[in-house]
Amino acid sequence: MTSASSPSQKGKVWFITGASTGFGRLLAEQLLADGANVIATARKPEQLTDLTTKYAANVQILPLDVTSQSQIDAAVKDALARFGHVDVLVNNAGYGVNGAIEEVSADEFMPMFNTNVFGLIAVTKAFLPQFRARRSGNIVNLSSIGGLIGMPGWGYYNATKFAVEGLSMALAGELEPLGVHVTVVEPGAFRTDFLGRSGQEAAVVISDYTPTAGLARQYLQTQSGKQPGNPQRAVEAIIVAVSAPKPPKHLVLGKTALKRWKTRLAEWETELAEWESTTVGADFPEGQ
Numbered sequence: 001m002t003s004a005s006s007p008s009q010k011g012k013v014w015f016i017t018g019a020s021t022g023f024g025r026l027l028a029e030q031l032l033a034d035g036a037n038v039i040a041t042a043r044k045p046e047q048l049t050d051l052t053t054k055y056a057a058n059v060q061i062l063p064l065d066v067t068s069q070s071q072i073d074a075a076v077k078d079a080l081a082r083f084g085h086v087d088v089l090v091n092n093a094g095y096g097v098n099g100a101i102e103e104v105s106a107d108e109f110m111p112m113f114n115t116n117v118f119g120l121i122a123v124t125k126a127f128l129p130q131f132r133a134r135r136s137g138n139i140v141n142l143s144s145i146g147g148l149i150g151m152p153g154w155g156y157y158n159a160t161k162f163a164v165e166g167l168s169m170a171l172a173g174e175l176e177p178l179g180v181h182v183t184v185v186e187p188g189a190f191r192t193d194f195l196g197r198s199g200q201e202a203a204v205v206i207s208d209y210t211p212t213a214g215l216a217r218q219y220l221q222t223q224s225g226k227q228p229g230n231p232q233r234a235v236e237a238i239i240v241a242v243s244a245p246k247p248p249k250h251l252v253l254g255k256t257a258l259k260r261w262k263t264r265l266a267e268w269e270t271e272l273a274e275w276e277s278t279t280v281g282a283d284f285p286e287g288q
Helices: 022-033 050-055 069-083 106-134 155-178 213-222 231-243 255-274 276-280
Strands: 013-016 037-042 059-063 088-091 096-098 137-142 180-187 199-201 250-253
Touching: 013 022, 013 069, 022 037, 022 050, 022 231, 037 050, 037 069, 050 059, 059 069, 069 106, 088 106, 096 106, 096 155, 096 213, 106 137, 106 155, 137 155, 137 231, 155 180, 180 231, 180 255, 199 213, 231 250, 250 255, 255 276
Parallel strands: 013 037, 013 088, 037 059, 088 137, 096 199, 137 180, 180 250
Antiparallel strands: none
């Protein structure tokens, strides 16, 4: 897949959170090249001002910390005032905290929950009235393969992304009859700054977790810039998925993520079969 194969987005309006770096930044650039109107938001909007040089008529740069309701309300108001509506909302803002469950303090994991979960909820709810009124549109929630599979050292991050998965599926069921599609994206390891600037480590280190969560710390410290996933191809894939007549509810990205998910599904099937009699035995007997 190349940028030339990306569907034309001329006239479409996309609203992207966390657009200063990583997937958010690349997605904004690709969409503008494809002819879309883009509201690119970030906690540090000055990092996006260069986009106005080339795409002044099609881009709107807005400050947005998704943990601030007042900034959310202002950004939604300004976006709708500029373009009249939003076709696609992309909840991309988020980051990870690394460490064993016992190691990570509430002061370290709660801000991540506020961004990855509660911020996403707040932004989404702010746009739902206009999606319902238009009876069309797409909501794209960036999750992770870590939203499908829990991994030592990433437990709290997993918890935030598992929450995004559950919320997205419920939202999809509520909005599909209204003509609005929800897609949750589950990337594997991509060469963004997730392991670099965005990655955070717990201050406390407990040696008993060295063989488990400690390996995740090592990965965080050594693999930035070595991930197999191509971020440009990922954003092109997102655009293709959103533009499909029937967008997928789940979009797993990357060979590694796909292999891990298929392996987990196979393990789950085996476990279900092994415990099936116990599972069904938990019901009342037939007819009672």
